[in-house]
Amino acid sequence: MTEYKIHIVFGTVHGNAERSAYAVEEELTEQGYEVEVYEDALDLPLGELSKNDALLVVISTTGEGELPDTIVPLYTKLNETMPSLEDLSYGIIALGDSSYPHFCRAGVLFDDLMQQLQAQVVLPMHKIDAAEHFDAEPEACSWSKLWVEQLVSL
Ligand SMILES: Cc1cc2nc3c(=O)[nH]c(=O)nc-3n(C[C@H](O)[C@H](O)[C@H](O)COP(=O)(O)O)c2cc1C
Numbered sequence: 001m002t003e004y005k006i007h008i009v010f011g012t013v014h015g016n017a018e019r020s021a022y023a024v025e026e027e028l029t030e031q032g033y034e035v036e037v038y039e040d041a042l043d044l045p046l047g048e049l050s051k052n053d054a055l056l057v058v059i060s061t062t063g064e065g066e067l068p069d070t071i072v073p074l075y076t077k078l079n080e081t082m083p084s085l086e087d088l089s090y091g092i093i094a095l096g097d098s099s100y101p102h103f104c105r106a107g108v109l110f111d112d113l114m115q116q117l118q119a120q121v122v123l124p125m126h127k128i129d130a131a132e133h134f135d136a137e138p139e140a141c142s143w144s145k146l147w148v149e150q151l152v153s154l
Pocket of ligand 1: 065
């Protein structure tokens with residue numbers, strides 16, 4: 001079985017995605033995985049990622065369906081340099097609110113970019129609707145357990 005290192009980046013405006021990212025880190029660390037959250041998404045060691053790495057992106061949507069500022073530098077770098085990420089497994093936890101017209105659009109944009117970079121999706125993007133879940137963290141944690149189970153079974 002592959003021993004994965006799980007890298008987590010987040011895009012947040014008001015802190016929900018950041019709190020969820022750290023809650024997921026705690027959950028997966030307790031389960032025995034090596035996990036690192038990058039406070040600055042640009043610290044993700046892109047050039048060093050291999051088959052033993054997996055990336056979780058925890059991302060909210062802001063404005064009129066826009067990416068939060070904290071994740072824009074990483075998104076832009078990936079979009080401009082278009083590295084091949086074919087060895088990298090990933091997952092996306094998208095926070096949004098279905099009462100807005102562009103529900104979870106930032107998550108969708110990031111997912112599209114990861115697909116273009118040929119990264120391997122472990123499970124389809126998980127959308128967490130603030131209209132249903134007042135607190136995103138428990139929902140993010142329970143999905144991350146499913147995601148990691150699927151990851152290690154690949
Ligand atoms: C000003 C504003 C604009 C928002 N725009 C969207 C949107 O276009 N689509 C969406 O799905 N959610 C939208 N949301 C909902 C947020 O994505 C949701 O509340 C999320 O939990 C915020 O996470 P954060 O605290 O990490 O920023 C918006 C929220 C605010 C306050």
